[in-house]
Amino acid sequence: MECKIVQYEIQNMTVDTIILSVFEGVLEPSGATESIDRSMNGLIRELISSGDITGKLGCVSVIYPRGLIPAMRVLIVGLGRREDVNMENIRIASAQAIKKARELRAKEVCSVIHGSGAGGLSHPAASQAVIEGSLLGMYHFDQLKSKVETGMEISTLTLVESDPSKFAEVETSVTRSQKITQGVFLTRDLVNLPPNMATPTHLAQSAQQIADEFGMKITIGDRDWAEKNRMGAYLSVAKGAGEPPKFIIMEHNGAREELDTVVLVGKGITFDTGGISIKSSEKMEEMKADMAGAAAVIGTMKAVGLLNLPLRIIAIAPCTENMPDAHAYRPADVVTASNGKTIEIISTDAEGRLILADALVYAKKYAPKAVIDLATLTGACVVALGKNTVAGMFCNDSNLSGKLLRSGENTHERVWPMPLWDEYRKNIESSVADIKNSGGRNSGVGSSAIFLKEFIDYPWAHLDIAGMALSEKDEGYTPLGATGYGVRLLVDLLQNW
Known part of the structure; x- marks a missing residue:
């Protein structure tokens, strides 16, 4: 779907569908909605008075103007209460409206910038939310279906801005938002692919395509490369894998050492059986998403390349399967990470922290901020913390945690501070090695983060996104x-660095 911005009066737009909005509890439409209402002889006002249009968040009503304006139909989407308006509600409303337009087989859609008038949001913020909600709401994964319903795609979404003084900043926001959503689409596609397709090699190929497109330096380390770098923790997990492991490193502005350096690390277990400590079969199919961290940093690098952000940004994605076979690592094994620390294996299902350990050690070579x-x-x-609510954030630096909290609120990809206390370390003490990889059932989230802390000596945040990677409903x-x-x-964090 192409997105663009025009300076025009919306009631004069020759499109098949116009999207307007109203607040809950408001009896008199305002702004562009009021202009359309006048052109339609007060029909919107009548439907508000009768209760057919409620303004409840995400509720969409369809009106056919029957020649009173050039558009074939008008959609009225509710924004909720005016006092509650924010970017997230605009995203939700925009998504619901565009999905309704798609259901009606609209092709050319024109929308007001919800929330920028009576809502009080800035024009760039409101337009960003409209584009994000619309594009992300239109996403669907049907690449693997043998039959796909045709004729359901919207060709153009046009935002209308009648104020010439706001046009340039809105246009910039629209362009930027489209670039960011391309990164989200890539991440969604990678996570949605089945594990026989989204292998470590496939993730490496996706990263290579991005690097080629934007001139990034890329290193794709194989098993021999990892052995030369003494990555015993990462390689222990890969021992049972049928698919070759790939340690992916992408560098945006890699040679620009004068720039602030931010390193992004993503866990890339492309399928997690639990290894010898095998999981229950119930919902094991969801373990295809155990590479969502790696997919997120690869998708972020696509957006970074499109935006050409003025930072030195490094993405590291250690990728492998975690499978049981005769060569797989076992409980009671002791492995050595690349910083020399020895690790007693208690559970082979606590594998993510092992591959992250060597990735976090490797990150130090970039002298990161x-x-x-x-x-x-x-x-x-x-x-x-619940499902699809908030990610857990473990951070050793108050400045970094503050930035992540702000970006979480800006994007509604929220994080919540979790304790990183030294008291948790006793849970990973080992009698035979420096540390062990699991602290037992009653210390899961705290001991995992304190384990990772053994491999860092720089400002660092660990985001546990286990509850955020998959949604069980549309x-x-x-x-x-x-x-x-x-x-x-x-991306919000990096843009506002």
């Missing part, structure tokens, strides 16, 4: 399946 890792690390985090702009969580959060 900050390192942020994303990982579907623990089910305990889902128990603690709701608002979040589809059933992969959410693409993390891309918008990270």
Whole structure:
């Protein structure tokens, strides 16, 4: 779907569908909605008075103007209460409206910039929310279906801005938002692919395509490369894998060492059986999403390349399967990470922290101002914070945590501070090695983060996204399946660095 911005009076637009909005509890339409209402002889006002149009968030009404304006139909979407208006509600409303337009087989759609008038949002913020909600709401994964319904795609979404003084900044916002959503789409596609397709090699190929497109330096380390770099923790997980492991490193402005360096690390377990400590078969199919952290940093790098951000940004994605076979690592094994620390294996299902350990050690070579890792690390985090609500954030630097909290609120990809206390370390003490990889059932989320802390000596945040990677329903702009969580959060952080 092409998105563009025009300076025009919306009631004069020759399109098949116009999208307007109203607030809940408002009896008198305002702005562009009021202009259209006048052209339609007060029909919108009548429908508000009768209760047919409620303004409740995401509720969409369809009106056929029958020649009173050039458009074939008008959609009125509710924004909720005016006092509650924010970018997230605009995203939700925009998604619901565009999905209704798609259901009606609209081709050319024109929309007001919801929330920028009576809502009080800035024009760039409101237009960003409209584009994000519309594009993300239109996403659907049907690449693997043998039959796909045709004729359902909207060709053009046009935003109308009648104020010439606002046009340039809105146009910039629209362009930027489209670039960011491309990164989200890539992440969703990678996570939605089945594990026989989204292999470490496939992730590496996706990263290579981005690097080629934007002139990024890329390193794709194989098993021999990892052995030369003494990555015993990462390689232990890969021992049972049938698919070759790939350690992916992407560098945006890699040679620009004078720039602030931010390293993004993503866990890339392309399928997690649990290894020898095998999981229950119930919902094991969801373990295809155990590479959502890697997918998020790869998707972020696509957006970074499109935006050409003025930072030195490094993405590291250690990728492998975690499978049981005769060569797989075992409970009671002791492995050595690339910083020399020895690790007793208690559970082979605590594998994500092992591959992250060597990635976090490798990140140090870039002298980073900050390192942020994303990982579907623990089910305990889902128990603690809920599903599709917020990611757990463990951070050793107040400045970095503050930035992540702000970006989380800006994007609604929220994070919540979790404790990183030294008291948790006793849970990973080992009698035979420096540390062990699991602290037991009652210390899941805390011990996983304190384990990772053993491998860093720089400003660092660990985001446990186990509850955020997949959605069990299609709701608002979040589809059933992969959410693409993390891309918008990270891009907002980097843009406002």
